[in-house]
Amino acid sequence: MNLVWIVPLSGVLALLFVVYLAWDVLRRDKGTKEMQDVAATIFEGAVAFIKRQYLTIAVLAIIAAVIIGVLVSFEQFTETNVKGIELGIRTAIAFLVGAAASALSGIIGMYVAVQSNVRVAGAARKGVEPALAVALRGGAVSGFLVVGLSLIGVYLMFLAYGGLSGTEAARNAPFLIVGMGFGASFVALFAQLGGGIYTKAADVGSDLVGKVEAGIPEDDPRNAGVIADLVGDNVGDCAGRGADLFESTVAENIGAMILGVAIFAVTKNVDWIFFPLVVRAFGLIASIVGVWATTTLPFFKLNPGEEPMNPMFRGFALTVVLAAIAMYFVVTQLLGNVMFFWAGVVGLLTSVAFFLITMYYTESRWRPVQSIAKASLRGTGPNIITGLAVGLENTAAPVVTVGIALIASYWLGAQAAAALHVEPYVAGVFGTAVATMGMLMPAAFILAMDTFGPIVDNAGGIVEMSGAPADIRKGTDALDAAGNTTKALTKGYAIGSAALAAFLLFSAYLDKVAAVRAAMGLPEAVVKASHTVDLGKVEVFVGAMLGAALIFLFSSLAMRAVSQVAEKIVDEVRRQFREIPGIMERKNKPDYARAVDITATGAQRAMVAPGLLAVGVPIIVGILLRAEAEAALLMVGTIAGIVLATVMNNGGGAWDNAKKFIESGEFRDEKGVVHKKGSDAHKAAVVGDTVGDPFKDTAGPSLHVLIKLLSTITLVLAPLFI
Amino acid sequence: MNLVWIVPLSGVLALLFVVYLAWDVLRRDKGTKEMQDVAATIFEGAVAFIKRQYLTIAVLAIIAAVIIGVLVSFEQFTETNVKGIELGIRTAIAFLVGAAASALSGIIGMYVAVQSNVRVAGAARKGVEPALAVALRGGAVSGFLVVGLSLIGVYLMFLAYGGLSGTEAARNAPFLIVGMGFGASFVALFAQLGGGIYTKAADVGSDLVGKVEAGIPEDDPRNAGVIADLVGDNVGDCAGRGADLFESTVAENIGAMILGVAIFAVTKNVDWIFFPLVVRAFGLIASIVGVWATTTLPFFKLNPGEEPMNPMFRGFALTVVLAAIAMYFVVTQLLGNVMFFWAGVVGLLTSVAFFLITMYYTESRWRPVQSIAKASLRGTGPNIITGLAVGLENTAAPVVTVGIALIASYWLGAQAAAALHVEPYVAGVFGTAVATMGMLMPAAFILAMDTFGPIVDNAGGIVEMSGAPADIRKGTDALDAAGNTTKALTKGYAIGSAALAAFLLFSAYLDKVAAVRAAMGLPEAVVKASHTVDLGKVEVFVGAMLGAALIFLFSSLAMRAVSQVAEKIVDEVRRQFREIPGIMERKNKPDYARAVDITATGAQRAMVAPGLLAVGVPIIVGILLRAEAEAALLMVGTIAGIVLATVMNNGGGAWDNAKKFIESGEFRDEKGVVHKKGSDAHKAAVVGDTVGDPFKDTAGPSLHVLIKLLSTITLVLAPLFI
Helix, strand or coil: CCCCCCHHHHHHHHHHHHHHHHHHHCCCCCCCHHHHHHHHHHHHHHHHHHHHHHHHHHHHHCCCCCCCHHHHHHCCCCCCCCCHHHHHHHHHHHHHHHHHHHHHHHHHHHHHHHHHHHHHHHHHHHCHHHHHHHHHHHHHHHHHHHHHHHHHHHHHHHHHHHCCCCHHHHHHHHCHHHHHHHHHHHHHHHHHHHHHHHHHHHHHHHHHHHHHHHCCCCCCCCCCCCHHHHHHHHHHHHHHHHHHHHHHHHHHHHHHHHHHHHHHHHHHHCCCHHHHHHHHHHHHHHHHHHHHHHHHHCCCCCCCCCCHHHHHHEEEEEEEHHHEEEEEEHHHHHHHCHHHHHHHHHHHHHHHHHHHHHHHHCCCCCCHHHHHHHHHCCCCHHHHHHHHHHHCCCCHHHHHHHHHHHHHHHHHHHHCCCHHCCCCHHHHHHHHHHHHHHHHHCCHHHHHHHHHHHHHHHHHHHHCCCCHHHHHHHHHHHHHHHHHHHHHHHHHHHHHHHHHHHHHHHHHHHHHHHHHHCCCCCHHHHHHHCCCEEECCHHHHHHHHHHHHHHHHHHHHHHHHHHHHHHHHHHHHHHHHHCCCCCCCCCCCCCCCHHHHHHHHHHHHHHHHHHHHHHHHHHHHHHHHHHHHHHHHHHHHHHHHHHHHHHHHHHHHHHHHHHHHHCCCCCCCCCEEECCCCCHHHHHEEEEHHHHHHHHHHHHHHHHHHHHHHHHHHHHHHHHHH | CCCCCCCHHHHHHHHHHHHHHHHHHHCCCCCCHHHHHHHHHHHHHHHHHHHHHHHHHHHHHCCCHHHHHHHHHCCCCCCCCHHHHHHHHHHHHHHHHHHHHHHHHHHHHHHHHHHHHHHHHHHHHHHHHHHHHHHHHHHHHHHHHHHHHHHHHHHHHHHHHHCCHHHHHHHHHHHHHHHHHHHHHHHHHHHHHEEEHHHHHHHHHHHHHHHHCCCCCCCCCCCCCHHHHHHHHHHHHHHHHHHHCCCHHHHHHHHHHHHHEEEEEEECCCHHHHHHHHHHHHHHHHHHHHHHHHHHHCCCCCCCCCCCCCHHHHHHHHHHHHHHHHHHHHHHHHCCCCCHHHHHHHHHHHHHHHHHHHHHCCCCCCCCHHHHHHHHHEEEHHHHHHHHHHHHHCCCCHHHHHHHHHHHHHEEEEEHHHHHCHHHHHHHHHHHHHHHHHHHHHHHHHHHHHHHHHHHHHHHHHHHHHCHHHHHHHHHHHHHHHHHHHHHHHHHHHHHHHHHHHHHHHHHHHHHHHHHHHCCCCCHHHHHHHHEEECCCCHHHHHHHHCCCHHHHHHHHHHHHHHHHHHHHHHHHHHHHHHHHCCCCCCCCCCHHHHHHHHHHHHHHHHHHHHHHHHHHHHHHHHHHHHHHHHHHHHHHHHHHHHHHHHHHHHHHHHHHHHHHHCCCCCCCCCCCCCCCCCCCHHHHHHHHHHHHHHHHHHHHHHHHHHHHHHHHHHHHHHHCC
8 A cells, every 4th residue: 555645744734733733822812011021032032042043053054064065975885876976965955954954943943932932821811721722732833843844854855866766766765865864963963052051051040140149039030141041941942852853853764764775675665665754644643633632622631620741641642542553554554564563562662661760750759859859958969969869870761661672673573574585683673663663653742742841931931020920820830840841751752762763773874884885896795794883893892982982071061061151141140230220129120131142152152062072073983993883983872872861861850850849848858847948958959950950951952962963974974984 | 931930929029018018007106195096996997897898798709609609500511621510619619719808808908007097197297208108008008918919819729720730721720710700899899889888978977967067177076977987988998999909900810811812722822821910920019119119219209398199100100110121021021022012011001191181180280170169169059060071071081092002902912913823803802901911010009009098088087086286287188188189090090991901801701602602512603703792783782771771770879878878877976966965065075986887787788789780780681681782781881881980980089179179278269369168169169079979989989890890790600691
């Protein structure tokens, strides 16, 4: 059955849904005049930063495209019949298309998010339920845009590079469009780094002066850094994450298609190449239904008195069930072997497992967060030590989960090998790819939940700054807490899918190395050995060590950048308190724009060094130590990245929620005494949160992009390393 | 030329030197009555803990020996002609010998260290120079005991298992004594964990109540936890490190001998198997000269007004030069190929490079520590973020250094392949082994410097608690600062040598797997494939991920243990302040013994979980996922361990020295204002130090042992995983 038509169709459906959602959000009530003023200031700051940042990124991307095009043009041997200058131009175009689409996803998603926050603030006057619906719909704009654009983009590039014109061209096309993944991850890296540094420098900097020194609350309009902080939520969490998930989707889809080529080579059935796109298309449709149900249908919507997370869980469950049904349909229609359906189910279950693990480690109901709160009773040192211990501990469960999922899906795939007349390795690796596609089916729903986070965070800020009544603030506080949970869950999901996808992306790289060697006319044994990454060889082991060191050094630069930019904001806010008279008495407004400007300049400069490190090291190592050592750098770098990002994401989330747990007034010591906001334990927890901020919102998410970038760089430049 | 006789000779020389040093230290003046009282209390506490801890360890070791003996007895195929129950008994005996010798090294070294501290305090009344000499000689007892015992132990076991009786037996013997390495690392793991938890729980706990809450200085006799803190320096830093370096020496020597077997198989020259022992023997003699010169000869001794580190650097330089000369002699006599001399020089240079890197990252003269001090001006959060950034950053230089050393020594070794008629791989791996031996030649000198640290730390505590005059305290403060540097340097050296040794230990494991497969009569191709560790296979990749996760989870448990035991001490010290009247007015003494007892019980319980995790996970993974995945667990676990231990050791050292830098009164902000002890910046730096303590003295050093344990477990139990 030919199902390829579903790919553009689902993409168009998703974009129509985006238009509907955007229209629906934008027509809503924008709240009071004060709310609109605050929102307008945030909007201005966000647009100013985005303009400046994407200008820099555009320049860097164009330079990179030219360099890559030239490098690729000199490749003597490639895995396709396209070579020389034509290959260079095609790769450069694919790179730029990926870069542009990634940037677009980030920018539009952020635009709608910034427009949504004031509508959520407005809706909050009518209750939590309408506010939640507006926020989730606003978030969904970003989610569906990203996944829809990526499907359409890959489909169109595939079409343009001859993927539908015949069997041989279909074989070549996935290799030709890998440049798109590289372009997307290149932009995502800088977007996430710049945005992540911006958001946390502003947050940490304004908190340090405002909360700690001046003793005024968070989001207080007297703090000159407060608008920069609110802008930061958008440029980091929305724009950065949008670009990040765009590139993940592109890279993983293309990687899975490359693996499909190996089976296509035997079965001559082009469906194996299309399968990843088709299954993702159904996942997108399932997510549309999920979001629509969550924000519209009575059973799914928020019931009075209920936790705001519950409707989202119901919607997610619906999406997963629909995705499983669709997976069964697509597998039986296209692949004709039910084993791959079970592999897909493994992937869907993995996404559920990651939800549960992340909840356990970051919600205040469970031991980890409570242990941090408890340690805060004994001071800041114990809070930090315990938080780090929680972060380090929480790497085990995700790794074991991914390990089981990989082995199970590989085994399931390998069972189909005999029927397909391929080697067990080929079918097994494709099994892991199907599991990854299964895990990614609800991606658009997850991304909607993710952008929900900064929207409600901003809405809370607007309510606070506009001086709205306390009961409205209470509603937005509840949503804000849910937003923290969704942000943590989606980061866990992103890392989990990266871990699962890692194996398919390595395998795609090894496939490409083998294909290039075959094109060079090397002996069969050498071509076959391309699939071996032997840590017993000294240069391969050194490559592996360098991969781990790259991850740690990159994290260091990202964290240090936050610290350095935050320092500038601290100085500026202090200066304004000192030099502008009457700020504390609310007689004069601080100069928000200047603080925004300082943060933007600082973040933009600070993103360059870690970004160039991330791009440069894999290229240098590949050229010096060659293809197999490069594979080890990629693999062990990915493992280290997954583990360290998990420490940072969930550790940071746990610190944040330990602070919120104390602020909620529900935290009691052994003797039953409540320690709440303003207590010594709270002060210790605030420091922990400050440390966790660059962990979970700068270094952690940037590591996620770095892992993907390593995969796409190696895929595109593989021939240089042979 | 037969040089084997040098091995027992150098061991005996070292032991005679130990006796001389111990006699020399013990005959010294024990200072005032007050000093002796304090020292006696420390001594009691240390002995009590050691008794209790080693009793537990002995029970665990005997159980482990029985289990291992039984497991090994069931092995159908082995790499030697010894099998069945005989093999089981031999392995169990080797395990117990290694365990006993490791325990002995730790206990005697600590005994002399505890005896030295009061002599150093006494000598400090006459000046810094005699105090330094006593402390370094006291430390040298531990260093030479460990290295001497390990050489004699391996030599005797080798002799007992037929290593000198003929060529075939010589081939088998190294495999038969690997159990000794496992036993040694088993004991070292628990000793380092228990001691490390003890020392930092006592330190953090008593500081939290004393310095932070009650506002009394460190080492103040009114603090009930202060003796536990001083005891901790001995049981953690001396006993733990002694056991750790004993097992490192044993494991690395045996691993290198196993690699020698591969060359012996072709050349039939047994010198290739003895080479590692002989070269270490010369290194031991060079170290004896180095320590003797540093504490005796006019040019090398401390000059008036000089930094206490300088004489140690001069002594170290002398040792390295002598070692290089000896390396040339041994290589030309035994191996007859000068390429291996250059490989040895690479190792010696690596040890120097690690000294320089560690100094850069942990001394207050350079950017990293100064950046932490500077961040402290903006509060605790920035201090922690910057400290973590420094820790993460400082992984890059060591990894690049080890990478270059591995590739260079492999290349040098491979150049000798043609002359030896062996494969380049075999000669290359032996080249890395020679480099490792070169790096380890000055090990005894380094270990002397290491134990110097806790001795002068204790001496300072005794001077403070005995109420000695301020100028004596000034002298011991200078020595204490030098002790912090030596402790950091030796930890850097230990991790560096572990990283360099890792490759030879992996290769020894792979050699053993190949030997067992050959004994099973498997086809040549399968035997050869044993040297491949292919990350492209799904179960191997999962093994690699689990290796990284094990490292992180283990660190988490170690850090959490410190936090939990510290909590108990905080409660106890608070209770004593509350319930014992007149402590603060110095009318009544606190109950030190009870605090010591609580710490000991807590540390001993807390060490069990991480210890069992470390032993259990590699066995379970090996049995479930088999030999190749186990190799990946070992390799990637080692990489993750090296990187994380470097973060923790040097990050912790940098935090500590940032605090000391502020306390020194030399730290100025941008405007030139001095921020000294008691300032807000100092308070932030104290918290950073509290976080760094379990990093650098519990988790970091324990990770070092864990890496070695992984190597020895896999070496001993390899046949189970095939």
